[in-house]
Amino acid sequence: MRYDAVVIGAGPAGSMAAVEIARAGFSVALLEKHSQPGTPLCCGEAVSKGALDRLMSLKPDLISCTIDEIKVVSPGGKAITVKHPGAGYILNRPQFDLELARQAVAAGAELLTETIGLQLSGETAFESLAIDNRKDGPGTIDARIFIAADGVESKVARLAGIPNLINVRETESLLQYRLKNIEVDPALIEIYLGRRIAPSSYLWIFPKSDREANVGLGVSTRLTQKFPPEQLLNDFIGSRFPGAIEAGKFCGLAPRYQGERIFRLKNLLVAGDAARADDSISGAGILYALLSGRYAGMAAAAFLRGDIRQEAELDQLYPKKFLDEKGEELALYRKLRNIYDRLTDDDFDEIIVALIEFFAARDSVAGLKPGQILAGLIKTRPKLLKYVRHLW
Amino acid sequence: MLIIAQELCLDCGGCVPLCPVEGLFLSFEDLFCDQALCTLCGACPEFCPVRAITLELKDAV
Numbered sequence A: 001m002r003y004d005a006v007v008i009g010a011g012p013a014g015s016m017a018a019v020e021i022a023r024a025g026f027s028v029a030l031l032e033k034h035s036q037p038g039t040p041l042c043c044g045e046a047v048s049k050g051a052l053d054r055l056m057s058l059k060p061d062l063i064s065c066t067i068d069e070i071k072v073v074s075p076g077g078k079a080i081t082v083k084h085p086g087a088g089y090i091l092n093r094p095q096f097d098l099e100l101a102r103q104a105v106a107a108g109a110e111l112l113t114e115t116i117g118l119q120l121s122g123e124t125a126f127e128s129l130a131i132d133n134r135k136d137g138p139g140t141i142d143a144r145i146f147i148a149a150d151g152v153e154s155k156v157a158r159l160a161g162i163p164n165l166i167n168v169r170e171t172e173s174l175l176q177y178r179l180k181n182i183e184v185d186p187a188l189i190e191i192y193l194g195r196r197i198a199p200s201s202y203l204w205i206f207p208k209s210d211r212e213a214n215v216g217l218g219v220s221t222r223l224t225q226k227f228p229p230e231q232l233l234n235d236f237i238g239s240r241f242p243g244a245i246e247a248g249k250f251c252g253l254a255p256r257y258q259g260e261r262i263f264r265l266k267n268l269l270v271a272g273d274a275a276r277a278d279d280s281i282s283g284a285g286i287l288y289a290l291l292s293g294r295y296a297g298m299a300a301a302a303f304l305r306g307d308i309r310q311e312a313e314l315d316q317l318y319p320k321k322f323l324d325e326k327g328e329e330l331a332l333y334r335k336l337r338n339i340y341d342r343l344t345d346d347d348f349d350e351i352i353v354a355l356i357e358f359f360a361a362r363d364s365v366a367g368l369k370p371g372q373i374l375a376g377l378i379k380t381r382p383k384l385l386k387y388v389r390h391l392w
Numbered sequence B: 001m002l003i004i005a006q007e008l009c010l011d012c013g014g015c016v017p018l019c020p021v022e023g024l025f026l027s028f029e030d031l032f033c034d035q036a037l038c039t040l041c042g043a044c045p046e047f048c049p050v051r052a053i054t055l056e057l058k059d060a061v
Ligand SMILES: Cc1cc2nc3c(=O)[nH]c(=O)nc-3n(C[C@H](O)[C@H](O)[C@H](O)COP(=O)(O)OP(=O)(O)OC[C@H]3O[C@@H](n4cnc5c(N)ncnc54)[C@H](O)[C@@H]3O)c2cc1C
Pocket: A008, A009, A010, A011, A012, A013, A014, A031, A032, A033, A034, A037, A038, A042, A043, A044, A045, A046, A047, A115, A116, A117, A118, A149, A150, A151, A152, A153, A154, A155, A156, A174, A175, A176, A216, A250, A251, A252, A253, A254, A271, A272, A273, A274, A278, A283, A284, A285, A286, A287, A289
């Protein structure tokens, strides 16, 4: 088999990349190891509405809920609820991923499901990808350019020579249930902090309707022996949602990756979680996957058109464009992560109290930049400077 | 040796990028370990959120 380009993984990053390549008129194979993109689900499905609306228009059936309020509860039980109309969406992620892959196919991409991308080979550039298809068995696909969008596993990139191994100390172990038969506010997301709830991470309640939610938590992996995620989550659900029915169980890894992010090796581009392009504070990665996939696809199309002669020139399109937009944000989240890891439960209580004071005079968080909130907090509580001075 | 309880594994793939010797591979839906490569470093069982991986130390007394 021969295509102009091969994209490995039909998640948000891969489908976006395939759309761009196909729309530019090139043949592209989009490989997905499962029988259908988007399944099984490994996601809380929350995404910023403003950022997603800027990227694409969504059909209503891809959105489970629109979020207008965010509640944060400190370890000592102090709670702040901030109004933020249209803050986010809780997506129907399986349908969302499927729809993106359909768009790639509509643009001309060939979706090869139940096909695993294994290892790249070639002389000076990568020329061929070994694959395994569930029905037809092993084979190869030749192409002029490859995009690894194979998610957190990122085996293709690593076997090609990109050192994106994650140190277990830089990870969080995530567990989530889909709960039914519960009562939740469909416009509110809830976040719980504290060592006894989600050590070095947080617990989330993301509504799917007024009777259903994704409820999950993270635990810093170095603490999982002492605080098993399953036990912590069951304890919380038992007290908060007695009578809940478990309608799904999902888990995964949130990388707190501190290493260098490598987006290209020769004619292999890496996008989304595979490039470790996620937010080190919340673990959110949908938006970064969409954006990095889009720019990787555009760069691949430029390469195929001959706009770019040397592989190294690819960097001017990808990752440069992605990092110009998101690089500072990702770097800030890394720094905030280091601060977050040092906070004690008392610190969280203090910060929430300061936030309550800060927002007492404000009706909504809309329009406020993180820097403005930080400055406001320090003004009301100069003591908090000790937490944020490492940012600069 | 490394034991994977396939009935517990949710195929999240989270353990795969932690393996320093590329000993783990998530196929269509089953996780495999190449026992010849595995150094029993303990990273994957420590991480797995649903405790689907255990290390069995055969020579332990
Ligand atoms: C429990 C949990 C909750 C999360 N909640 C949120 C959230 O609320 N909001 C948010 O923004 N982010 C969240 N994330 C992160 C988010 O899910 C990822 O950042 C996002 O899915 C990354 O998209 P991607 O396209 O890079 O990779 P993926 O979505 O992982 O897609 C990769 C695709 O590649 C396929 N694949 C893998 N290897 C191969 C191969 N060798 N050959 C062929 N196909 C392959 C996979 O089957 C998959 O379909 C969460 C993650 C977890 C684990």
